[in-house]
Ligand code: NZQ
């Protein structure tokens with residue numbers, strides 16, 4: 365196992381009715397900026413619970429943070445936070461609202477151009493942030509990362525700082541009952557791929573991390589389709605919500621090699637063609653596993669055996685079986701796995717490759733050997 369430092373300070377309040385705990389973790393006298401997306405929180409009763417819980421605090425509200433949160437919108441929110449002298453942010457929504465709020469938290473404390481925070485400048489200070497999660501997917505509720513879209517530059521820009529771990533996250537599975545099927549599928553696929561990107565690399569003498577990942581994958585496979593079949597099954601939603609948080613709260617990746625090339629290629633597809641984040645992953649991952657079958661051979665065989673129960677036949681057949689099962693699972697979650705299903709063809713490939721090159725994504729993967737030629741073969745396999 366490799367050396368590592370594990371740090372995760374986010375306090376999680378999990379379960380039904382936990383939104384009422386909101387005020388407990390907000391310091392007395394704090395001036396709160398509540399951020400949200402396009403309005404789902406007004407239709408599913410979440411806003412009413414948040415408003416009630418924050419009754420003792422001066423609250424400023426900023427809505428309209430888009431899926432794939434946009435830089436320009438977040439700059440407006442930052443100006444509002446400054447004008448209202450807000451000193452605590454509460455994000456209410458999915459990964460986009462939480463990521464966007466992490467950016468606002470940093471930008472509110474930054475004197476220069478806020479774009480610097482997305483182009484390599486170290487984040488030196490940030491307002492404290494808490495969140496109420498309404499979509500189980502990204503893990504943003506208990507990690508230090510964010511991704512912001514810059515529309516004019518056609519870029520999804522990532523940032524990260526230990527200062528951006530939410531102080532607390534409220535995970536009430538009931539808030540996810542109102543998700544449309546597309547977002548249920550997206551959430552399960554995103555958590556599944558987060559797990560795979562930290563697991564499906566090469567053996568690293570880390571049997572605990574392996575079994576932890578396999579447990580998450582099997583739980584997502586078992587519970588995901590049930591959420592589509594019965595959206596109001598609390599037990600199912602609770603298990604999915606807890607899986608998604610743990611898939612990207614840092615624990616799984618301790619001491620092991622990580623890949624993340626599916627995410628990097630996927631981000632370019634979102635920036636260029638506005639495909640939902642998780643849907644890009646479902647396009648890239650099966651193609652990437654086929655392309656990387658030699659580099660990932662040992663772990664692919666372990667994945668085939670332990671996650672999909674494939675123990676008969678030749679090794680190559682078992683690897684093919686595992687890739688097929690992965691693709692079928694994404695389809696069962698209602699998520700397409702081919703570019704053609706999004707109306708895209710081989711014309712997209714040079715554009716995606718040019719973006720990858722522009723962003724320095726020319727040596728991806730756990731061994732930094734996934735070059736542009738390999739990305740091209742992956743995209744061809746995803747047509
Ligand atoms: O905007 P509203 O009206 O709230 O509607 C949202 C949005 O349209 C809706 N929604 C959320 N909760 C709902 C609901 N609708 C009904 N009932 C509810 N309870 O769902 C839509 C999508 O929301 P969004 O927040 O965009 O989805 P997700 O959580 O999948 O977040 C995706 C973003 O997270 C980034 C992605 O790149 C993308 O920008 N990621 C962040 C990561 C991180 N911070 O660690 C890691 C991920 O790999 C990912 O890159």
Ligand code: ZN
Pocket residue numbers: 502554558627641
């Ligand atoms: Zn993701």
